[in-house]
Amino acid sequence: MPTRPTLQDFIDEELLRVPMTLDLVIDAVHQRWRERLPGQSRGSGIDPARVLQQHRNELTARALAVLRLSAQEDLRALQPGGSVPPRGAAKPAAPRRSASLVAEPSLSLIDEADVAVDIEIARCTQAVKLQAEVVLRELQTYTSALVNDANVSRDTNPFRPERMVRALWDGVQQLPMARPLMAAFLQDAAQPLATILQRAYAAACRRLEEQGVEPASYRTIVTSGSTVWGHQTTARYQVPDDLHVLRSSMPMPLGSLPAAPQRAPAAVSAAATAAPIAATTTTASGSAAPDPQLIELLARLFEAIQGDLRLAPDTVALMQRLQPTALRVALRDPSLLDRYDHALWRFMDQLAHDLALCTPSQRLRLLGLGRNLVDHLAQADPRDSHGFAWALERLLAAQRHALNQAIAAAQPEIDKLERIVADQASATTGAMPLDIATLDTVPAALMAEPPSATGGTLASTGLPPGATVRAYLQGERRTLVSLWQDGQHELALLREPATELLFAVRQRALARLQSEGLAHTFKVRSLVRRSAEKVMRAL
Structure with a gap:
């Protein structure tokens, strides 16, 4: 055999x-x-x-x-x-750089040829x-x-x-x-x-x-969206503008029928049962009971968040710690499950975003801050949305502090790039005054192209410090945070938080990637909207 x-x-x-x-x-x-x-x-x-x-x-x-x-x-x-x-570790096939290099070997300038x-x-x-x-x-x-x-x-x-x-x-x-x-x-x-x-x-x-190999199950293979070059992934289901329609589509548990108004739904946890109940559904006997569809939808949303493979396990653990707090808020304020921009959801979105962008050396500190904020919110009045706004501001303050630290650490590289920009400016006549009388003799080929023709958003607005892009660069898809850009939006210094590597990139090169669908701005994503799409597909 x-x-x-x-x-x-x-x-x-x-x-x-x-x-x-x-x-x-x-x-x-x-x-x-x-x-x-x-x-x-x-x-x-x-x-x-x-x-x-x-x-x-x-x-x-x-x-x-x-x-x-x-x-x-x-x-x-x-x-x-x-x-x-680990990502960023030495690879067996490091690509050779082009001839367009900065004089210092530690920082290469990525241009359109690259x-x-x-x-x-x-x-x-x-x-x-x-x-x-x-x-x-x-x-x-x-x-x-x-x-x-x-x-x-x-x-x-x-x-x-x-x-x-x-x-x-x-x-x-x-x-x-x-x-x-x-x-x-x-x-x-x-x-x-x-x-x-x-x-x-x-x-x-x-x-x-x-050779007798029995293939594994086909049913578990999931393809993601469109595979056509340059096309964005399109969802099979249209996510509702708010959660109200999705909430009304939730199945009604047998225990929530009017015939048994006093029975608490089995989905309510011990923490939720102990919480005060204000947002209720009126039953046939006139008594008030928690809305079972509200509880069911909230449970499914957090279950979808728990199964999100794009979130790290420690991030998922933090999100799950917020579930009892979210249930308390939902029972007091049903608008939590009516819209995506509630202060609680915005706090969760920002926390997940910051954890995805933090460096390995900052991760433990940010996780500690997240746990402290979650514990504080668990003790706050669920009717008071100011607590979530305060927690969100704490996250943004920590983000600004980390960015300033990264900029200070990269100051030597920023100085080198500023010298390159100054040398290029002195070597051209672009900064010289223009003789109006000779303007009609300038060939059209020498006139600057409009921003829309040279790459769209990245070329026209640039990358101010703190801006984040997702780009296919040097053979890998990278998430990059801008630390510096020159006044003319020609050069940018970017850092990859996952590896703490620095990349000096000509912004026209990034604009070229954007025009090919290989670069886009990376913004805070709505976890609850993404989870609502998964819940809708499962219905």
Whole structure:
């Protein structure tokens, strides 16, 4: 009887086939370049097709080495006792920076040429995901079975599309050619790679099936929204403008029927039962009892918050500590479940937002502040909304203090960027007075483009200190907080709280990412609105 394969066996077998996959992609790009030179090579005096053919072995060797290291890291993380490496830790394939660097090696300046590569990486990854979507789900069930993950609760495919594209890009950087040509390689490789990987994923599924691997359940795989490039995820259900309609849709517990007006609903906790009851529903006998639909909706909203995978476990624990307080407030003030902007919800939203953006060194302090504020609110009068406004202001004050500390710590880097801006200004005539008499002789091509044509919001309004963006930068989706920007909105110093890394970025580069759908402002999200959508889907 053959031995059931392990994930290590699967990795070893697939790594033997990776060189052939890469060769097919290189052949496709090479043939395309022989027929039509990429636009970036015109006038450069080099033959990209010839350079690609001469150095294809270096490309393949580097990409294979990167895949081997990343697959072994995944294997260690999935094994008992293994741990996932912290975000921001050293990776086996650190991308080489472009020639556009600040003189100091500790801070690189990311410009439009750099984000052009990020855009091509994202497009190439998306092309593979779109074409191989169905077979990717099937392969995920097989790799989940290899690690005994019967519910397919995580992505266990060591050769997922983003991993393959990043390895290919690391290999491309071994080619002795200009960075725009490297980006052109990814652009021309996107469709061949998608077709080849689709066949490779399907073949891997058939091999695992022949080896006797029983796939995990398909029913637990959930896809998220639209997969079309540049499109935003759209909800299947329209979230109501307020919670009143959703509240009236809650099922009525049997214990709340008029025939038994004195029976308390089973969903009321001990803390809620002890709380004073003012917001009630009048029964047939004229007595007052808690509205069972109100209690049911509140319980379901907090249950949805508890199951929100985007919240860290310690954040969820804080939110759950607020549930008895929320019930006390709802029984006194039913408007809590009529609108999303109640002071209690706004406090919860801000607390979750700040915890998502705080640095690891500040997290314990912020959690302590959150627990103290939650305990204080639990003892306050539920009819008084000023307590929640006071708690919200305390959170905002802590946020401002943390931002000022980060700005002070980054002052040396800010000084360097200010010198760069000053040097660039002195090297141009942009600050010189304009002779009105000669204005009609200025060519239109030399006139500045309007903000709407150069990237929209990020280019026109800039990134003042404290502004937060979510961007695909250097091959990863990052949440970045602005610490500084120059007066002309050309440069910005951003910090990634999760890693405390600094990024000096030209704002036109961020505007380019925004125009491609790879960057957007990151604002405080409404937890209760998100939970209401989940509750509506479950009805």
